[in-house]
Structures are given as C-alpha cells and as structure tokens.
Amino acid sequence: MPTSAPSRHPQPTGPAWTEEALDLLKLVRQLVTAELAPRVEQFESEATFPRELLNTLGRAGLLGLPYPQQYGGGGQPYEVYLTVLETLAQHWLGVAQSVNIHVLSCYGLAAFGSEEQRAVWLPDMLGGELLGANCISEAEAGSDISALRTTATLHEDRYVVNGVKSWVSHAGVADYYNVFCRTGSDGVRGLSLLLAPAGTPGLRPQAPERKMGVRSSPTAQIVFDGAEITQDRRIGRPGKGFLIATGLFDRGRLGIAACAVGLAQAALDYAVAYAKTRQQFGKPIISFQGIGFLLADMATQVSAARTLLLDAARRLDAGQHSSAAAAKAKLFATDTAMRVTTDAVQVLGGYGYVTDHPTERWMREAKLLQLIEGTNQIQRLVISSSL
Numbered sequence: 001m002p003t004s005a006p007s008r009h010p011q012p013t014g015p016a017w018t019e020e021a022l023d024l025l026k027l028v029r030q031l032v033t034a035e036l037a038p039r040v041e042q043f044e045s046e047a048t049f050p051r052e053l054l055n056t057l058g059r060a061g062l063l064g065l066p067y068p069q070q071y072g073g074g075g076q077p078y079e080v081y082l083t084v085l086e087t088l089a090q091h092w093l094g095v096a097q098s099v100n101i102h103v104l105s106c107y108g109l110a111a112f113g114s115e116e117q118r119a120v121w122l123p124d125m126l127g128g129e130l131l132g133a134n135c136i137s138e139a140e141a142g143s144d145i146s147a148l149r150t151t152a153t154l155h156e157d158r159y160v161v162n163g164v165k166s167w168v169s170h171a172g173v174a175d176y177y178n179v180f181c182r183t184g185s186d187g188v189r190g191l192s193l194l195l196a197p198a199g200t201p202g203l204r205p206q207a208p209e210r211k212m213g214v215r216s217s218p219t220a221q222i223v224f225d226g227a228e229i230t231q232d233r234r235i236g237r238p239g240k241g242f243l244i245a246t247g248l249f250d251r252g253r254l255g256i257a258a259c260a261v262g263l264a265q266a267a268l269d270y271a272v273a274y275a276k277t278r279q280q281f282g283k284p285i286i287s288f289q290g291i292g293f294l295l296a297d298m299a300t301q302v303s304a305a306r307t308l309l310l311d312a313a314r315r316l317d318a319g320q321h322s323s324a325a326a327a328k329a330k331l332f333a334t335d336t337a338m339r340v341t342t343d344a345v346q347v348l349g350g351y352g353y354v355t356d357h358p359t360e361r362w363m364r365e366a367k368l369l370q371l372i373e374g375t376n377q378i379q380r381l382v383i384s385s386s387l
C-alpha cells in the first residue's frame with residue numbers, strides 16, 4: 001500500500017537557504033523515504049511510539065535545529081527548521097509532532113535558563129539523548145492557562161509538586177517534563193516552570209488516552225503526588241511561567257502550522273496522483289472540471305498556508321516576532337489541512353474512506369491540529385486582540 005505520493009514541492013529559496021541548510025533538507029528527504037515511510041502504517045495502527053526512530057533523528061541533528069550550536073543545537077533559522085518539520089509531516093505526522101514537542105521542551109531552558117543550567121542539561125536535550133514533554137494543560141485549565149491548579153511549594157531547597165496534568169504528549173516515554181505550576185498567587189503571575197526528571201518519585205504517568213489519530217504518539221495524564229523537584233531545576237525566576245509559556249505557544253503554533261502544511265501537501269499530492277490514473281467515463285477523473293477545480297482549490301490553499309507560515313517564521317528569525325502572525329499561520333494552515341484532507345477523501349471516492357489508502361488516516365490526524373497549541377477559537381482571540 002502506498003503511504004505517500006511524490007511531492008511536487010519546489011526547492012526552497014531565500015537567504016535562510018545556505019548550502020548547509022539545503023544539504024540538511026536533502027538529508028531529511030532521504031531519511032523520510034528510508035526510515036519514516038516504511039514504518040508509518042504499522043506504528044500508527046499498533047499505537048507504538050517510534051523511540052528508535054527519534055534516536056535516529058537525534059543523531060542526524062534534527063531534535064535541536066533552531067537552538068545555538070554552542071549547546072549542541074543546529075543553529076538554523078526557524079524557516080529551515082519548520083521546512084524540515086513540514087517534510088517530516090508529509091510522511092508521518094506523529095513523528096513531526098514528536099519533534100515539535102521535543103524542540104518546544106528545550107525552549108524554556110534555552111531562553112530562560114541560567115548559564116549553569118544550560119551547560120548541564122541542554123546538550124543532551126538538543127542532541128535527543130534526553131526526550132522531553134510539556135505539562136501545561138489540566139482538566140479545568142485547557143484554553144485558560146490562568147486556571148492552573150498544580151502547586152509547587154518550596155520546602156528548604158526543593159519544591160513539592162501536587163496536582164494532575166492532562167493530555168501530556170510523550171507521557172511515559174519522556175526523560176524529563178516541563179511542569180508549569182503554581183508557586184505564587186492566583187492568575188498568570190503565580191506560575192513558574194520546573195524541569196522534572198522522569199524518574200522523580202511521585203511523578204506518575206497514567207495509561208495513554210485512546211485517540212482518533214496520531215496514535216503513535218502517547219498522550220496521558222501525569223499525577224504529581226508530593227513529587228520533590230530541587231530548586232535548581234526551576235527555570236527562570238518564580239512567576240515567569242506565563243511568559244515562558246507564551247513564548248512556547250508562539251513557537252509551538254508555528255510547529256503545528258508546519259505539520260499542517262506537510263499533511264495537506266501529502267493529501268494534495270496523493271489526490272492529484274490518484275486523479276490522474278483513476279478512469280471513469282473513459283477518462284482520467286482529473287479531466288472532469290469538478291475534480292480539477294477541487295484540486296486547484298486544494299493546491300491554492302496549501303500554497304497560501306505555506307506563505308503565511310513562512311511570513312511568521314521570517315519575522316521570528318528577523319527578531320520581529322508577532323504572536324498574531326503565528327496565530328494566523330496556525331489557524332489557516334490547520335483549517336487548510338482539515339479541508340484538504342477531507343477533499344482528498346472526496347477525490348478518491350469510496351477508496352478514500354478505507355484503510356487501503358492513507359487519506360482516511362490523514363483526515364483523522366488533521367482534526368487534532370485544529371485543537372492543540374490553542375484551539376483555533378483561541379487563535380482567533382489572539383488575532384482579534386491584536387487588531
């Protein structure tokens with residue numbers, strides 16, 4: 001069974017695309033064909049986390065791309081990193097999503113950690129020897145992070161953490177967790193970030209959720225029951241948690257947008273290839289205007305989504321980051337992924353609805369992207385508040 005069609009996405013251009021960056025993309029294109037495409041169907045249907053594959057990506061330098069080389073990162077602009085993510089997502093959304101989660105898990109330490117903290121932990125994180133996860137959401141605090149209830153109380157040199165985190169991607173497979181918790185007053189000013197090692201007594205990942213898609217990436221609650229985390233693992237000053245989370249969301253939204261563009265491109269390529277070969281009424285179905293125009297709209301939406309993503313990425317790389325630009329990219333790209341994957345099923349007709357083709361899986365996977373890193377309603381809130 002084919003898992004993807006050849007991509008017609010042209011070679012990227014612009015100042016970010018140094019010879020090194022183009023070589024990197026070439027390597028990624030080889031990796032996705034050799035390592036991702038042959039495994040995706042089995043791992044997704046069996047809900048198995050591809051840890052070995054992530055180790056391979058780590059060895060190839062893909063788990064720390066947008067961070068400084070000084071700490072073992074790739075020193076690449078966001079534009080290059082996000083194009084790599086898009087390429088991974090064209091072949092396996094779950095793996096691209098894992099890379100996004102891990103790269104985000106390094107953000108707090110890289111941007112807000114002390115020099116000493118960075119020197120100790122960051123190289124292993126950026127090299128992928130240690131895999132990360134982000135614990136923000138709780139049962140009563142999803143879109144509204146100010147409602148976070150997990151507490152961290154300082155006793156001498158350690159925080160004692162109590163609470164339950166929901167929906168933690170990489171729960172149970174991560175080596176460390178970014179735990180956003182309440183060290184102070186109500187509201188967003190009382191939040192701080194702790195970097196908790198996976199083996200901490202009292203930190204207990206629960207059974208994975210049974211999901212509609214992206215099953216290879218485990219998602220679960222984590223119970224914190226008197227988990228003790230030493231004070232030297234607090235990232236940034238007490239009360240800086242919300243600021244760190246905001247930076248993390250902005251970058252995470254770009255990551256999700258890149259995943260969405262990759263997924264939509266895969267669905268478009270597959271639908272085009274199918275429409276050229278499938279014959280009805282004695283002709284390839286692409287020659288019927290009803291199908292040709294549908295594909296034209298899909299192609300236009302994918303290009304527009306990529307353009308918004310690149311605009312937001314280039315702003316970030318130029319030091320002119322805009323939360324609204326990241327939200328627009330996330331909103332448009334993920335709505336595009338939902339529409340384009342749904343339309344790809346339409347192009348394949350009945351064959352699109354069964355597991356003989358990847359289109360039904362892509363449609364299920366696209367739905368997730370409209371929900372995470374802030375639902376698309378929350379993106380509209382971010383955009384409207386910037387107007």
Ligand SMILES: Cc1cc2nc3c(=O)[nH]c(=O)nc-3n(C[C@H](O)[C@H](O)[C@H](O)COP(=O)(O)OP(=O)(O)OC[C@H]3O[C@@H](n4cnc5c(N)ncnc54)[C@H](O)[C@@H]3O)c2cc1C
Nearest residue numbers: 134135136137142143167168169219372373374375377378
């Ligand atoms: C597979 C998966 C993986 C995830 N991974 C992680 C992870 O690694 N770490 C983590 O911390 N979280 C993670 N999440 C959680 C995810 O970020 C939340 O599900 C998301 O933020 C929405 O929160 P909620 O589910 O509580 O929905 P709610 O906040 O309860 O929202 C319900 C509905 O109300 C709408 N809504 C809420 N507030 C407003 C408003 N002000 N205006 C308009 N509409 C509004 C929402 O858009 C949504 O449609 C994951 C979720 C899933 C499903």
